[in-house]
Amino acid sequence: MTIVAQQITDPVxxxxxxxxxxxxxxxxxxxxxxxxxxxVRDLSFTVEPGQVTGFLGANGAGKSTTLRAVLGLIRPxxxxxxxxxxxxxxxxxxxxxxxxxxxxxxxxxxxxxxAHLRIxxxxxxxxxxxxxxxxxxxxxxxxxxxxxxxxxxxxxQRLALATAxxxxxxxxxxxxxxxxxxxxxxxxxxGFLRSxxxxxxxxxxxxxxxxxxxxxVDRIIIISQGTRVxxxxxxELPGDNRERVRVLSSEPARLASxxxxxxxxxxxxxxxxxxxxxGVSPAEIGRVALAAGIAIYSMTSEQxxxxxxxxxxxxxxxxxxxxxxxxxPVTEAKEGVR
Amino acid sequence: xxxxVLDKAQHSTWSAAEMxxxxxxxxxxTLATSAWWALLIPGVVLAVGVLALRARExxxxxxxxxxxxxxSLFAVLFGAVCASAEYRHNTIATSYLSAANRPKxxxxxxxxxxxxxxxxxxxxxxxxxxxxxxxGTAYGxxxxxxxxxxxxxxxxxxxxxxxxxxLGTLLxxxxxxxxxxxxxxxxxxxxxxxxxxxSGWDRVxxxxxxxxxxxxxxxLTGGEQFGGQxxxxxxxxxxLLVAAGYAAVFIVAGIxxxxxxxxx
Numbered sequence: 180m181t182i183v184a185q186q187i188t189d190p191v192x193x194x195x196x197x198x199x200x201x202x203x204x205x206x207x208x209x210x211x212x213x214x215x216x217x218x219v220r221d222l223s224f225t226v227e228p229g230q231v232t233g234f235l236g237a238n239g240a241g242k243s244t245t246l247r248a249v250l251g252l253i254r255p256x257x258x259x260x261x262x263x264x265x266x267x268x269x270x271x272x273x274x275x276x277x278x279x280x281x282x283x284x285x286x287x288x289x290x291x292x293x294a295h296l297r298i299x300x301x302x303x304x305x306x307x308x309x310x311x312x313x314x315x316x317x318x319x320x321x322x323x324x325x326x327x328x329x330x331x332x333x334x335x336q337r338l339a340l341a342t343a344x345x346x347x348x349x350x351x352x353x354x355x356x357x358x359x360x361x362x363x364x365x366x367x368x369x370g371f372l373r374s375x376x377x378x379x380x381x382x383x384x385x386x387x388x389x390x391x392x393x394x395x396v397d398r399i400i401i402i403s404q405g406t407r408v409x410x411x412x413x414x415e416l417p418g419d420n421r422e423r424v425r426v427l428s429s430e431p432a433r434l435a436s437x438x439x440x441x442x443x444x445x446x447x448x449x450x451x452x453x454x455x456x457x458g459v460s461p462a463e464i465g466r467v468a469l470a471a472g473i474a475i476y477s478m479t480s481e482q483x484x485x486x487x488x489x490x491x492x493x494x495x496x497x498x499x500x501x502x503x504x505x506x507x508p509v510t511e512a513k514e515g516v517r
Numbered sequence: 518x519x520x521x522v523l524d525k526a527q528h529s530t531w532s533a534a535e536m537x538x539x540x541x542x543x544x545x546x547t548l549a550t551s552a553w554w555a556l557l558i559p560g561v562v563l564a565v566g567v568l569a570l571r572a573r574e575x576x577x578x579x580x581x582x583x584x585x586x587x588x589s590l591f592a593v594l595f596g597a598v599c600a601s602a603e604y605r606h607n608t609i610a611t612s613y614l615s616a617a618n619r620p621k622x623x624x625x626x627x628x629x630x631x632x633x634x635x636x637x638x639x640x641x642x643x644x645x646x647x648x649x650x651x652x653g654t655a656y657g658x659x660x661x662x663x664x665x666x667x668x669x670x671x672x673x674x675x676x677x678x679x680x681x682x683x684l685g686t687l688l689x690x691x692x693x694x695x696x697x698x699x700x701x702x703x704x705x706x707x708x709x710x711x712x713x714x715x716s717g718w719d720r721v722x723x724x725x726x727x728x729x730x731x732x733x734x735x736x737l738t739g740g741e742q743f744g745g746q747x748x749x750x751x752x753x754x755x756x757l758l759v760a761a762g763y764a765a766v767f768i769v770a771g772i773x774x775x776x777x778x779x780x781x
Contacts, residue, residue, distance in 0.1 A: 213779075213781070243781075244781065247610075247779075247780065247781060250610075250614060251613070251614075252610055252613060252614070252779065252780040252781075253779045253780065253781060254777075254779060268617075268618055270617070271530070271617060272617065273614065273615075273617060274614055274615045277614075279614055281610055281611075282607070282610075284607050285606075285607045285608055285610055285611050286606065286607075286608065287546075287549070287550060287602070287606040287608055288606070289550055289551070290549045290550065291549070294545065294549040295549075297545055298542050298545045298546050298549065299542065299611065299612075299615050301538050301539075301541040301542040301545060302538055302539050302542035302612070302615035302616060303538070303615050304534065304535060304538045342611060
């Protein structure tokens with residue numbers, strides 16, 4: 180890896196921070212407190228180039244705060260976030276390194292699409308012809324001379340992507356890009372992100388729905404309440420791959436108490452008389468019911484899907500779960516650079 | 518701690534090409550929207566109106582100075598709208614992401630606003646000057662002072678546009694900045710001025726922002742010949758420096774606020 184570009188010497192630490200051209204995003208012990216709200220707590224993860232990384236969490240989990248800290252829009256209360264080994268503010272041409280799609284309302288509505296792009300082309304220091312190129316790339320050439328105020332949500336989303344691509348960045352960060360896109364637009368975006376990553380570049384895309392990005396991502400990072408609860412591939416998502424059995428019986432209450440005597444504790448009683456039993460096979464439940472003399476009317480078994488696993492991580496599990504198994508321990512990340 | 522030092526080290530590298538790009542970007546922002554002419558028109562109307570009211574009773578150069586001083590309010594508003602529009606339209610994140618750092622962006626905005634402000638000044642002064650014959654007044658031998666006042670107007674308007682950028686960056690709200698600027702010029706400063714003059718501190722009120730700008734223009738009308746009549750005793754260049762000081766204070770405060778602020 181060539182180490183060139185600008186070199187900044189930190190007189191306090193007597194070390195040099197260099198643009199390492201790694202294409203990595205490294206978040207290290209990041210914390211952010213907004214007045215009384217702790218949005219992000221001691222969050223660490225690494226995003227590698229050549230992959231699409233999904234950044235998942237419920238609304239309010241701290242996704243946007245984290246992404247904005249990476250982009251230098253938010254000053255962390257603790258820890259740091261770096262791109263290519265540097266903080267965003269240390270990059271000499273940040274928009275040529277990182278492109279970001281943050282929201283669909285970041286436009287002056289009375290400007291035309293091309294005028295909007297020419298404004299930022301000048302600021303980034305790329306030729307004006309880039310405006311036409313990125314418009315073509317996102318399929319907005321026909322709308323180039325229309326006012327952004329008349330754009331649909333999907334068109335604004337694509338214009339935001341075009342803006343992010345102006346500087347031909349190595350790294351792309353997208354915050355909830357799926358919202359507002361129709362199925363066709365979503366499919367197009369998936370294809371785009373896959374091919375972008377396939378050229379060895381970095382994609383970090385956030386979502387609150389695993390299903391929306393499950394087909395696109397190579398790896399996922401899940402955060403809940405500002406803390407990482409998982410980092411790895413979809414296959415490594417910590418199952419609780421236990422099956423769930425729904426049981427309709429003659430005596431739901433007695434069946435539940437009998438099952439719990441057999442150390443089967445994960446039972447939910449539904450008001451309509453059904454029980455949901457987790458982690459036990461239907462055969463086992465049948466044996467217990469038979470021994471207790473309870474009639475089983477119906478039993479259905481289901482394997483948990485990814486979404487359920489994701490929801491379980493984000494809703495029911497708290498910071499105690501921060502040490503979930505992950506394919507790449509975060510701490511290995513680029514310590515050598517500094 | 519080390520973060521601050523690093524940021525400082527980085528901020529010290531300002532390349533001309535980079536700044537040129539940012540300034541071009543700001544001019545494109547300005548020209549792609551209507552604020553620049555929408556605020557120039559009332560400025561011109563105000564200049565013409567003030568001149569029409571006063572030309573018959575005063576020396577021409579002095580009326581042009583008064584007309585320009587009133588119209589300069591619209592340079593403040595232009596600067597303020599320039600800066601606060603980024604917050605109103607949520608474009609501030611994109612703008613910060615495109616610039617290497619925030620002071621550079623504010624500096625580019627300031628440069629653009631200063632140039633547009635200077636043009637405002639020349640246009641408003643020219644409009645006032647052009648109105649003179651319509652009031653049945655002759656220019657007489659006042660051309661040197663008329664031209665001096667017009668040049669001074671360019672500088673004052675530029676400074677006020679810069680002050681507006683600082684104010685807009687500080688307050689962020691477009692309506693808030695406009696209301697603040699109007700309240701100050703039309704109400705607060707006259708009250709402070711009155712309080713000072715009642716207290717016998719007339720000379721202190723000369724150093725208030727709006728008054729300093731007005732006096733610098735009045736001073737350019739050939740101070741000595743009006744000196745006794747209008748009470749312009751402080752030299753125009755000193756008043757201009759005072760105005761520049763206010764512009765500097767606001768722009769530095771704006772940059773400091775921009776540096777600290779989270780864009781969440």
